[in-house]
Amino acid sequence: MRNKCVLLASRPSGWVSEANFRVEEAPLPEPAQGEVLVRNLWLSLDPYMRGRMSDAKSYVKGVELGEVMVGQTVGEVIASQNEKFKEGDKVLTQLGWQLYGTTNEAMRVDEKRAPLSCYLGVLGMPGVTAYFGLKEIGQPKPGETLVVSAASGAVGSVVGQLATIWGARAVGIAGGPEKCAYVKDELGFDACIDYKAGNLADALKEACPKGVDVYFDNVGGEILDAVLARMNLFGRLVVCGTISDYNSSDPYRVRNWRAILVNRLRVQGMIVFDWRDRYGEALAALAGYFGQGRLKYRESVLEGLENAPRGLVALLKGENFGKQLVKLA
Secondary structure, eight states: OEEEEEEEOSOOSSSOOGGGEEEEEEEOOOOOTTOEEEEEEEEEOOTHHHHHTSOSOOSSOOOOTTSBOOOOEEEEEEEESSTTOOTTOEEEEOOOSBSEEEESOOEEOOTTTSOGGGGGTTTSHHHHHHHHIIIIIIOOOTTOEEEEESTTSHHHHHHHHHHHHTTOEEEEEESSHHHHHIIIIISOOSEEEEGGGSOHHHHHHHHOTTOEEEEEESSOHHHHHHHHTTEEEEEEEEEOOOGGGTTOSSOOOOSOTHHHHHTTOEEEEOOGGGGGGGHHHHHHHHHHHHHTTOOOOOEEEEESGGGHHHHHHHHHTTOOOSEEEEEOO
16 A cells, blocks of 8 residues: 655645645554544545745745645544544544544534535634624624625535524625526525625625624725625624735735725634634534534545645635545545
8 A cells, every 4th residue: 555645746836736735655654652544535625725835924834845634534543543533533633635544633523413525614724714703803792784695615615604604694705607596595695696696785784784794804905895885883704714815926906995994893813723722612603503404515535645736726726616626435
């Protein structure tokens, strides 16, 4: 048995391309004392990975050239030197873009409660990000209006559903009529705006006649500018991502910055690691809603590790529909 890995071969300038990665084989690793050897079954692809490909200062260290690309995985323990785990256990890990890996940091997951892929999406980091970003920063109150961008994606879809569960009015922003129909008709948002249709300002005014109390921002750029113009007094803005700028060498310059002053908005960036000691709270709540059928999800799945680079490129271009995953086995 041999391991297969995807390494960072070069740093992108502008848009990520498949040429920035290299696929290699390596000997199968052996677990040291306290570790487990895991055969990865599912790999998560997420927008934050673009930042990890850069050597610019960020909230965590980037991937070095020649290193295995980072990413969350769900897999099966096939050898254990850790008394807490046995062969056959299914675990959530941070083993990155490879078929096998060893670790002393794993979390057991229950495939009887939900499909394994869900622990990388609605019951994983995206779901936890939505939960804490909304509960701790956005703080939507019953009857208020929440707007979330990238509403059909892994984080945005959970944000809107949680807002609805907690009594707020949820308005999504997504790209294309198919995604908007999914957000409104299947996820249960009150409205969804197609930003690709043009006239975003007018569409926001129509969908949010009483203004916007909470904006959960996953994209930044022109969409952020348009929503700023509709924010209500003492509104809250959760800055979760700026995907519109991730591949840009000339970042967008926000024009409606004065709205923050005039409306006394609270603007706060959020990184899910800040609530690491409370992950159990979020996962219990999300699992409860999921079990009640109140949290729906959708996945875009590619087959084979060698297709992970193509999947990340598509994700950063907004071509995915729902959570982007790679099925490894």
